[in-house]
Amino acid sequence: MENYSILEDYSVNWSQKLGTGINGPVRPCTKLSTGERFALKVLLDKPKSQTEVNLHVQCSGHANIVTVYDVYANDVQFPGEEYPRPRLLMVMELMDGGELFDRISQKRGFTEKQAAMYARQIAFGIQRCHMLNIAHRDIKPENLLLKDNSEDSPVKLTDFGFAKVDDGNLVTPHYTPYYVSPQVLEAQRQQRREQRGIIPTTTQYTYDKSCDMWSLGVVLYIMMCGYPPFYSETPSKTITKDMKRRIMAGEYEFPSDEWNIISRQAKDIIKGLLCVVASERMNIEEFLSHPWLQLSTTLPNMQLHSPSLLLDKNSFEAAKEAHSRHLTELRLPETKLTLKPLAIVDNPIMRKRRIQNNESLDNRHLVEPPEKRRTKNELGITCLRDVIAHCILPPRDESGDDSRLCLSVQIACQNNNDDQLLQRLLHRLHWNGEIFTQKVDRSKLAEALAKLVESRTRPPSEEYLKT
Ligand SMILES: Nc1ncnc2c1ncn2[C@@H]1O[C@H](COP(=O)(O)OP(=O)(O)OP(=O)(O)O)[C@@H](O)[C@H]1O
Numbered sequence: 001m002e003n004y005s006i007l008e009d010y011s012v013n014w015s016q017k018l019g020t021g022i023n024g025p026v027r028p029c030t031k032l033s034t035g036e037r038f039a040l041k042v043l044l045d046k047p048k049s050q051t052e053v054n055l056h057v058q059c060s061g062h063a064n065i066v067t068v069y070d071v072y073a074n075d076v077q078f079p080g081e082e083y084p085r086p087r088l089l090m091v092m093e094l095m096d097g098g099e100l101f102d103r104i105s106q107k108r109g110f111t112e113k114q115a116a117m118y119a120r121q122i123a124f125g126i127q128r129c130h131m132l133n134i135a136h137r138d139i140k141p142e143n144l145l146l147k148d149n150s151e152d153s154p155v156k157l158t159d160f161g162f163a164k165v166d167d168g169n170l171v172t173p174h175y176t177p178y179y180v181s182p183q184v185l186e187a188q189r190q191q192r193r194e195q196r197g198i199i200p201t202t203t204q205y206t207y208d209k210s211c212d213m214w215s216l217g218v219v220l221y222i223m224m225c226g227y228p229p230f231y232s233e234t235p236s237k238t239i240t241k242d243m244k245r246r247i248m249a250g251e252y253e254f255p256s257d258e259w260n261i262i263s264r265q266a267k268d269i270i271k272g273l274l275c276v277v278a279s280e281r282m283n284i285e286e287f288l289s290h291p292w293l294q295l296s297t298t299l300p301n302m303q304l305h306s307p308s309l310l311l312d313k314n315s316f317e318a319a320k321e322a323h324s325r326h327l328t329e330l331r332l333p334e335t336k337l338t339l340k341p342l343a344i345v346d347n348p349i350m351r352k353r354r355i356q357n358n359e360s361l362d363n364r365h366l367v368e369p370p371e372k373r374r375t376k377n378e379l380g381i382t383c384l385r386d387v388i389a390h391c392i393l394p395p396r397d398e399s400g401d402d403s404r405l406c407l408s409v410q411i412a413c414q415n416n417n418d419d420q421l422l423q424r425l426l427h428r429l430h431w432n433g434e435i436f437t438q439k440v441d442r443s444k445l446a447e448a449l450a451k452l453v454e455s456r457t458r459p460p461s462e463e464y465l466k467t
Helices: 047-059 100-106 112-131 182-196 208-225 241-249 264-273 284-288 306-310 313-335 348-356 370-392 403-414 420-428 442-457 462-466
Strands: 010-012 019-021 024-031 037-044 068-076 085-093 144-146 155-157
Touching: 010 037, 037 047, 047 068, 047 085, 100 144, 100 208, 100 306, 112 155, 112 208, 112 264, 112 284, 208 264, 208 284, 208 306, 208 313, 264 284, 306 313, 370 403, 370 442, 403 420, 420 442
Parallel strands: none
Antiparallel strands: 010 024, 019 024, 024 037, 037 085, 068 085, 144 155
């Protein structure tokens, strides 16, 4: 990143726009030393933009990702502004060919084979991101640009404004049941509970990479037929309730008017992508090795209907808008609330419930009935699992220290207060009852707790049952 003025290296055409997004126009610029033309994206210098630039730079340098050449941190004052503001100026390769779908709409004789060629290129771009453990999270027609106006121009992925390092992805093939670590199973178990909405947990999980695959499915579907898989009967710019229900239920069709000329393999690959259950959705490697993408395969040479249908600007705009909204919803889990375990909640409703359950303070000295002890044990285990999950997938907004982990351990201790094994294993990891006095090895902690949970959840042996 350079701190000196961009104008020492480039001349910027501030009045021309190559395109406009939420961050304002992308403008053309020319390198002074070579006369070469580039595209300039200007972002307010904020943490979110720094992440965008960072992740884009990391993924850059691949044939199917728009290359970032230079980044400048300059104070820039635009007309109407009272003072210059710190901005990041990202110099990217110039994509002169426009958006992929605009090109397709102009094509005569667009075939399945050509669609497969584009799909492969988009997938290579996604593969690059996923290999770096980066989820793009905004794969949509507007972010698929063509290098130039030639027939064989490559398509490239751009706009890393929603990209993030995907540290919570549990659905890649590395987690096949045979190789899965207990920690991952633990986290998956918790995630399933969370998805069913049964028990609120303190940890968040994401399926970001698999969201990219879903989006790829939508893009591919549109490329094949010209309309989106999930649409509302009355075209609207927002995502309707009915559309949402269909998306959630994975209800889409291959209407015969457009799809009867399309191969079974193409439909098969789309089904693999538009699979509602994220863990069963095709991942990028599976996608790229699918027979439909092996260009040696003989694909129907029929002219697809998509170009003519994409020409209907109104319905295409509505489809793009709806897909964008769905992407926003897919990204929403980040803002989920975190809730306290029930055991430590102390509010009037909980107090009343406890009294109704004969758990009032007066009764505390009484020996608890066995089923209540079992519930207590379950609660203790849940808290231990919360700690394990915290170690494996720390909450996104966790600060650099262990304070939230310590809180989670304290809660687990309170709910497992008669467990000597727990006390001993924590002691070995330098737990003083409140904090870890040395930097704790989270994977060791998770592993030790997983063993403890396992020992407490193992069914009684047959021998024991006989007595
Ligand atoms: N490298 C490029 N070369 C040519 N045009 C570009 C380039 N990058 C972006 N554009 C054009 O500018 C538009 C906006 O770019 P981009 O999507 O990166 O901006 P954004 O402000 O993040 O937009 P969004 O609203 O999609 O999040 C693109 O849709 C495209 O038309």
